[in-house]
Amino acid sequence: MSKTTHQNLFSLRSVLEKDKLNGSNFLDWYRNLRIVLKQERNDYVLEKVLPEKLRSNASHAVYDAWNKHYNDVVDVRCPMLATMNSDLQKQYENVASPIEIITSLKAMFREQARTERYQTVKSLVECKLPKDAPVSPHVIKMMGYIDNLRRLDCPISQELATDIIPRVTAVKL
Numbered sequence: 001m002s003k004t005t006h007q008n009l010f011s012l013r014s015v016l017e018k019d020k021l022n023g024s025n026f027l028d029w030y031r032n033l034r035i036v037l038k039q040e041r042n043d044y045v046l047e048k049v050l051p052e053k054l055r056s057n058a059s060h061a062v063y064d065a066w067n068k069h070y071n072d073v074v075d076v077r078c079p080m081l082a083t084m085n086s087d088l089q090k091q092y093e094n095v096a097s098p099i100e101i102i103t104s105l106k107a108m109f110r111e112q113a114r115t116e117r118y119q120t121v122k123s124l125v126e127c128k129l130p131k132d133a134p135v136s137p138h139v140i141k142m143m144g145y146i147d148n149l150r151r152l153d154c155p156i157s158q159e160l161a162t163d164i165i166p167r168v169t170a171v172k173l
Contacts, residue, residue: 012035015032048069051066077098
């Protein structure tokens with residue numbers, strides 16, 4: 001690994017270490033985790049299950065792929081646990097799969113996501129362009145709400161987004 005790559009990993013991991021998962025910040029923590037893992041090329045372990053056993057006659061290529069996946073699971077699981085508060089660490093320290101940890105956390109913090117979704121939709125619908133204000137920052141703000149809904153697994157169709165933005169920006173023109 002080059003020195004530059006190592007420095008990038010450190011700086012991105014520090015984002016996770018700065019804001020440990022504490023129960024009220026799951027959505028932000030999860031977004032940061034995915035960013036870090038994508039940069040490390042390990043984000044697939046949050047979606048692809050590691051096969052439990054290899055056949056005894058597995059080829060070297062299959063064994064090498066399984067071994068890489070196993071090592072990536074460890075490389076993801078450990079920082080996940082390290083960036084949780086101690087109560088959550090205790091709850092998940094014996095769970096081997098990052099997929100199982102994330103699935104459980106999503107279920108645990110579902111209500112938090114529901115509340116954030118509601119607030120975002122409300123803000124989007126109530127967003128009005130102030131009289132004599134520039135349109136561009138207002139549209140960017142609205143696009144931020146739309147992107148936030150996408151992040152919360154509640155995407156707005158392109159057609160609806162295209163309908164909403166001009167309607168709201170034209171109110172005070």
